[in-house]
Amino acid sequence: MSGGPRFRGVRIRGLRRRFGGVTAVDDVDLDVPAGAVTALIGPNGAGKTTLFHCVTGLDAADAGTVTLAPQPDRPAVLLSGLPPHARARAGVAWTFQRIELFAGLTVAENIRVGAENRSGRPLLSGLLGLPDPRRAAVRAVTGAVLERLGLTALADVSAGSLPTGTMRLVELGRALAAEPTALLLDEPASGLDDHQIVRLAEVLRALAADGLAILLVEHDIRFVTAVADRAYLMVAGRVLLSGTPDEVFASDLAREIYIGES
Numbered sequence: 001m002s003g004g005p006r007f008r009g010v011r012i013r014g015l016r017r018r019f020g021g022v023t024a025v026d027d028v029d030l031d032v033p034a035g036a037v038t039a040l041i042g043p044n045g046a047g048k049t050t051l052f053h054c055v056t057g058l059d060a061a062d063a064g065t066v067t068l069a070p071q072p073d074r075p076a077v078l079l080s081g082l083p084p085h086a087r088a089r090a091g092v093a094w095t096f097q098r099i100e101l102f103a104g105l106t107v108a109e110n111i112r113v114g115a116e117n118r119s120g121r122p123l124l125s126g127l128l129g130l131p132d133p134r135r136a137a138v139r140a141v142t143g144a145v146l147e148r149l150g151l152t153a154l155a156d157v158s159a160g161s162l163p164t165g166t167m168r169l170v171e172l173g174r175a176l177a178a179e180p181t182a183l184l185l186d187e188p189a190s191g192l193d194d195h196q197i198v199r200l201a202e203v204l205r206a207l208a209a210d211g212l213a214i215l216l217v218e219h220d221i222r223f224v225t226a227v228a229d230r231a232y233l234m235v236a237g238r239v240l241l242s243g244t245p246d247e248v249f250a251s252d253l254a255r256e257i258y259i260g261e262s
């Protein structure tokens with residue numbers, strides 16, 4: 001039996017989440033493969049953020065499964081039922097719509113927090129610079145992430161003093177420093193100018209090319225078209241269409257939803 005290459009990435013099956021009478025996520029199947037950027041699009045209230053939170057563990061699904069599987073050297077992990085920190089440990093990293101940086105720390109220190117979280121090293125001892133065998137590894141990862149995102153020159157700048165677009169990059173850096181298998185981004189292009197959007201798209205394309213599984217929830221049509229390999233259109237809790245961004249945005253349904261927005 002050949003069966004082809006095994007799926008790697010996040011696999012969502014039969015996901016459902018109800019809030020009282022509202023079914024925010026209604027029996028959704030969705031694959032977020034390694035090596036690609038997957039976009040989840042749809043109108044306000046479609047259920048995108050709820051789905052996102054059911055993958056991170058910040059919300060609990062009523063039914064269905066979320067699996068992270070399989071890295072060559074690691075067995076598949078059933079994420080459903082695990083708390084967020086355990087999902088992070090398993091290899092999922094995410095950023096939120098609202099920027100949540102440590103404003104009083106420098107860019108490098110913020111990114112280091114991500115690396116410390118992953119290595120399991122106590123945060124405080126890390127920030128105080130106490131001896132730790134994992135310290136060199138944390139420093140190396142921090143340096144590599146700064147470099148990758150073009151933030152090296154800003155390493156010692158206070159994060160709170162940065163413009164929004166740069167803060168979003170630092171947040172991305174903090175997520176990447178955990179060396180995730182899957183990266184989930186909730187509206188990463190919001191608040192960015194055109195130049196920053198192009199740059200972010202380039203960075204995400206490069207990360208996907210390196211094998212990361214990327215899922216983004218996004219409203220910006222140009223950004224989705226530039227960055228995503230596949231788009232899923234969600235309406236009223238259900239995925240109604242999927243395909244390349246061009247295919248999905250060209251559909252009658254998407255044109256109806258996004259009319260006047262492009």
Ligand SMILES: Nc1ncnc2c1ncn2[C@@H]1O[C@H](COP(=O)(O)OP(=O)(O)OP(=O)(O)O)[C@@H](O)[C@H]1O
Nearest residue numbers: 019022023024042043044045046047048049050051
């Ligand atoms: N904690 C909650 N309690 C009750 N209803 C909720 C809760 N969270 C979301 N909902 C409802 O679930 C539905 C989906 O909301 P959700 O925020 O997931 O949509 P969305 O696609 O992310 O929208 P947006 O693009 O505006 O962020 C909406 O009807 C919303 O009112």
